[in-house]
Amino acid sequence: MTPSRPRIGITVTTGGSTTPKGRWYADAVSAAGGEPVWLEPAEVLRAQDPAELLARIDGLLLSGGDDLDPRHYGERVLPDAGVRIDAPRDAAELPITRAALAEEMPILGICRGIQTLNVAAGGSLHQDLMLLGLARETHVQDARKPAWEPAHPVAIERDSQVAFHLGGAAVEVNSFHHQALKDVAPGFVVTARAPDGVIESIEDPARPFVIGVQWHPERMVDHHPGQRKLFAALVEAAQKRR
Numbered sequence: 008m009t010p011s012r013p014r015i016g017i018t019v020t021t022g023g024s025t026t027p028k029g030r031w032y033a034d035a036v037s038a039a040g041g042e043p044v045w046l047e048p049a050e051v052l053r054a055q056d057p058a059e060l061l062a063r064i065d066g067l068l069l070s071g072g073d074d075l076d077p078r079h080y081g082e083r084v085l086p087d088a089g090v091r092i093d094a095p096r097d098a099a100e101l102p103i104t105r106a107a108l109a110e111e112m113p114i115l116g117i118c119r120g121i122q123t124l125n126v127a128a129g130g131s132l133h134q135d136l137m138l139l140g141l142a143r144e145t146h147v148q149d150a151r152k153p154a155w156e157p158a159h160p161v162a163i164e165r166d167s168q169v170a171f172h173l174g175g176a177a178v179e180v181n182s183f184h185h186q187a188l189k190d191v192a193p194g195f196v197v198t199a200r201a202p203d204g205v206i207e208s209i210e211d212p213a214r215p216f217v218i219g220v221q222w223h224p225e226r227m228v229d230h231h232p233g234q235r236k237l238f239a240a241l242v243e244a245a246q247k248r249r
């Protein structure tokens with residue numbers, strides 16, 4: 008029997024599997040030796056229960072996209088926060104993220120994905136960086152710049168898993184987010200911050216591989232090979248779990 012590659016479920020918005028933004032995730036997973044499995048909301052919601060869906064994958068990649076409904080962390084949408092909700096994704100992703108955590112499945116959350124991970128585990132979000140007294144421009148980089156180009160540095164906790172996988176405590180990252188983590192979910196620790204204090208990565212140190220990053224490593228891999236290691240580590244963790 009030919010050994011098959013670890014299957015990495017990639018959550019995306021409806022139709023997202025055919026867009027260039029979606030393909031960046033799949034390409035990064037493929038290049039790392041994983042087999043991408045698209046998880047659009049309808050596909051997830053079609054499953055009888057999250058366990059049935061998780062049986063089809065070995066690891067979970069929560070991708071970027073629009074905002075979570077603040078009601079999932081006990082808030083109403085604030086005026087002027089520019090919140091754009093993707094309700095089908097919330098309905099699909101929060102239950103499977105909780106189920107994946109319960110099953111100790113490897114999880115990598117990217118951008119919206121770190122937010123999904125945090126909210127699914129009981130944390131909360133700042134609805135807009137403006138509410139922190141920060142300019143949106145700090146973390147929403149100029150659209151005319153290439154997506155792989157860094158927007159700001161992050162300081163990484165030296166003993167963290169994310170530092171181990173990235174091979175260092177200081178890296179430059181891109182930035183495409185107007186929200187950020189507020190209260191970090193129980194059991195998780197902050198492992199990287201931007202110079203203005205915004206949380207840029209979290210992990211659960213008690214689990215083999217549950218990491219969220221606020222930047223977009225999938226858009227950086229061609230020019231910043233260090234970022235490939237996050238996908239390699241996800242695929243390796245998924246392989247070990249099989």
Ligand code: MN
Binds near residue numbers: 145182205221
């Ligand atoms: Mn940022």
